[in-house]
Amino acid sequence: MTSNRNRLTNIVRKEFIDHIRSGKFIIVFLIFLLLSAYSLHGGINMYHDALDRYKEHIERIEDAEDTGMPMPAIPPGAVHIEGGWIHEGWMPERPSALYAFMWMSEIMPVLGAILAVVMGFDLISKERQDRTLKTLLSHPIYRDEIINGKAIGGVLVIIVAIGMTFGISLAMLLISDIVPTIGEFVNIALFGIISVILLVSFFSIGLMASVLFKNSGSSIIFAFGIILVIALILPAIGQPVAGMIIGDPPEIPEVPMFRIAPPPIQEGDDPPPEEPVFKIDPLVEKEWEEWHRANEAHWDRKMPITEAFAILSPATHFGEISAELDIGMGGMMGIMMGGGMVDDMPVEDPDIFDKLGAVWMNILALFVIPAIFFAIAYTKFMKLDIR
Amino acid sequence: MIRTENLTKDYNGVKAVDGLNLEVEEGDIFGFLGPNGAGKSTTMLMLVGMIEPTHGKCFVNDIEVSKDPLSVKNIVGYLPEDIGFYSNMTAEENLDYFARFYKIEKSARKKKIEEVLELVNLGGVTKKAGQFSRGMNQRLGMAQALINDPKILFLDEPTANLDPESVFQYRNLVKRLSDEGKTIFIVSHILPEVSNVCKTIGIIKEGKLIAKGTLDELKKEFSGIGEDQKQMIIEAFDPIPDLTHSDILKIKYSEDRKRVVIESTSDIREDISGILLEKHIRMKGMKMHEPTLEEAFLSIYKE
């Protein structure tokens, strides 16, 4: 009898080879690679645009210093430019190499779901349909070694697939003259790791479906159905449900935030000023401040509910973490919370551990989700009637 | 070598195998015969540790199967009914995958795979298993069961899907494996499959063992024609006159009296041929009618 390790290794080895030799996998992975590269290409262009703007800005500042002119005016309030937010009093900052990955972080949940489900949906059902499971089990192995081997084999393939994708991405960056700093490189590596876990989550859903259904067709429909529910439908109904529980957000004050002060009374022959003067009415300001506070309280109460509805969505957690890594645009939550990001913008960049600490719940969830689906697959598989 | 004690498998209240007590000696070729749905495959699945009995125990090589299925799987070979292989892999790759679960050195493994593929006439076949005919699949199944050089071989309907040539080769192979000292347990619902190769036969019906013994023992038990009862058939070109003999129990003439069936307490062919010779009746033939297991088996089906 061979040792447990050898038996498991044998299954992992076969599963790994099966995946990379499978036509289905090769086609979907190529599409995955192409679209990832395309999204990165878009990101790289965006980076170069931002870099051009940055250089222009620096030049203007230098010109201003040379000529003793005041600093070029920056529009009042927060201004959105592609790739990030800038602020009043903002000093130009060299764009980060991480911009290049922004689009990739957006398409990763969709492409990853397809790739990982294609890898998982027929792992067990096919062996039952083809009656190979019975043949396999007649040799000296434990049942759990089969499902563990399949899980490990799939995870290894995902690691290799994401590794290749990121290897190619880095090469594309370097070819485009973008050299990430050490810090950026760490963020990119972490983004790669959470991409792996994201795909493992979807893979575990596929594997579970393949245990629950003997028919591979039903299995794939079920897998995508589950993903649709946990990653799209539940998070989407979380908003209205929270609205129903908490009530409507406070009404926006009817008075405009800014009021154009009336031109001063004309005295003498001075010509009236050409431009109107912006002035904030203190009363109006108070009204807006109150609204602002009430609005924040409202969202604070809503958040746990909307979050609860998205708790099983790997894509949501992935989005939250990649936003914290300065890569994504912020998952569903970030977008729904509105302009929060401008207010939260820290003056100093926190170090990477602080950043990860801020999303530890999301990180934990990203590990727990595949564990749940894998546990269901495992339990059901151990009880399967193999006749 | 193989022993079951009150072995029972219950499927939702229906007993597929019902209190089975069976013993198969080392070196035997045991045929487990019974109509479809009798519980043969279920019994075999429990014996090879693929499913757990509801009640009772079974022992293979003195190992209680449900307590240590892995040790049992190590020393047995099992050919399931309707065996499946990985369609994207060749015969050799399929066998290599299974062989890796046993403690066999790499070079020995390669040799063993070649050897068993040769045994079932699949040597040099490079097609993927997905393109195999049902017969090839079945033969690969046999090779797969032999990959660990098992002490005991369990074969579930081994000749299903085989062409006559392959059936012939299969029978020779079973005899050869038996000569090598392997114990062989064959399940079938087809009588000749069992009667042609098996030394001992067990008959199962509705999950219960209803008879067990050698071919001869079973024939006697079920035909109602035993040591002290013989049946002869005589055919002639001329009408046969009334025959008399002290041993005759029953005699039946055909319409034209050119054929007669005699039941007697002993073999009286010599006496009868003397009588016919005396009366100048030209004989066409005379033979002992051996009761067949077929008849015996059919009588069980009809019950």
Ligand SMILES: Nc1ncnc2c1ncn2[C@@H]1O[C@H](COP(=O)(O)OP(=O)(O)O)[C@@H](O)[C@H]1O
């Ligand atoms: N998974 C199952 N669930 C319920 N009944 C089953 C199952 N498998 C087999 N049976 C029943 O058990 C009985 C014995 O089946 P089986 O051992 O396959 O018969 P055989 O091999 O002698 O043809 C049959 O009546 C069959 O319907």
Ligand SMILES: [Mg+2]
């Ligand atoms: Mg059967």
